[in-house]
Amino acid sequence: QVQLVESGGGLAQPGTPLRLSCTVSGLRFDTYAMGWFRQAPGKEREFVAATTSSGGSRYYGYSVKGRFTISRDNAKNTVYLQMNSLKAEDTGVYYCAAQGTGWATRSADEYDYWGPGTQVTVST
Numbered sequence: 826q827v828q829l830v831e832s833g834g835g836l837a838q839p840g841t842p843l844r845l846s847c848t849v850s851g852l853r854f855d856t857y858a859m860g861w862f863r864q865a866p867g868k869e870r871e872f873v874a875a876t877t878s879s880g881g882s883r884y885y886g887y888s889v890k891g892r893f894t895i896s897r898d899n900a901k902n903t904v905y906l907q908m909n910s911l912k913a914e915d916t917g918v919y920y921c922a923a924q925g926t927g928w929a930t931r932s933a934d935e936y937d938y939w940g941p942g943t944q945v946t947v948s949t
């Protein structure tokens with residue numbers, strides 16, 4: 826059974842950092858590309874970041890580029906999202922997702938497995 830479990834969400838003040846983790850089980854992690862998406866209330870799910878199976882290539886959504894960093898530790902079956910300089914518009918539910926081709930993609934439809942999500946709220 827494949828499981829993706831996000832952690833690290835919570836309440837953060839604008840300008841502060843937060844790190845999300847996603848631990849994966851039930852699949853061969855080092856063959857899967859991993860992505861992060863988010864969804865704010867009343868909005869569509871948005872691509873945040875993705876990395877190839879090796880971690881050698883990384884891609885970012887326009888609104889987070891330069892502030893967020895995706896990384897992975899294949900020995901720990903975990904992918905991370907380091908979020909710096911948080912803004913109120915970063916508020917939403919953050920989901921990690923796994924894609925079996927190993928090639929990172931920005932399209933949510935191309936991901937095979939999803940976590941339940943973790944809430945991030947950026948507010949004073």
